[in-house]
Amino acid sequence: MEAITLLFLATLAAAAVWAGGAYFFPFRDCRKCGGTGRKVRHLNRSHYALCPRCAGTGSVRRPGARLVHRTVFAIRSQSARARHEARERRAADRAAPDRPQTGHRARNY
Ligand SMILES: [Zn+2]
Numbered sequence: 556m557e558a559i560t561l562l563f564l565a566t567l568a569a570a571a572v573w574a575g576g577a578y579f580f581p582f583r584d585c586r587k588c589g590g591t592g593r594k595v596r597h598l599n600r601s602h603y604a605l606c607p608r609c610a611g612t613g614s615v616r617r618p619g620a621r622l623v624h625r626t627v628f629a630i631r632s633q634s635a636r637a638r639h640e641a642r643e644r645r646a647a648d649r650a651a652p653d654r655p656q657t658g659h660r661a662r663n664y
Contacts, residue, residue, distance in 0.1 A: 574623050581620035585609035 584590035588606035592613035595603065605611035 573619070577617055577620040577623040578627060581616055581624065582614040583617050585613055585615045588613065590614065 585592070585606060585608055587608040588594060590613040592606050592609060592611040593603045594606045606613070609615050
């Protein structure tokens, strides 16, 4: 029982660490070109081409980073929508005729 709880917490902590790492450090060096962004053509060394995997940037997204960012974006946009709705509700309250006008619009500049 205790061991299972500890294992669960450890898994949770590892997942949190992994998600944080994927969020703050979503890129790693491209394995195909070693981070240079160039594809070396062995047959003709005088010509270089951009690495097809990283498109010349030298870094690729870590697996899972896209998922983490998408999740964070979904949570943030959801809370932004909630804030927006709360603001509209307050604006509707202000526009009610039985209340005095308050806020920056009623202020004299
Ligand atoms: Zn590359």
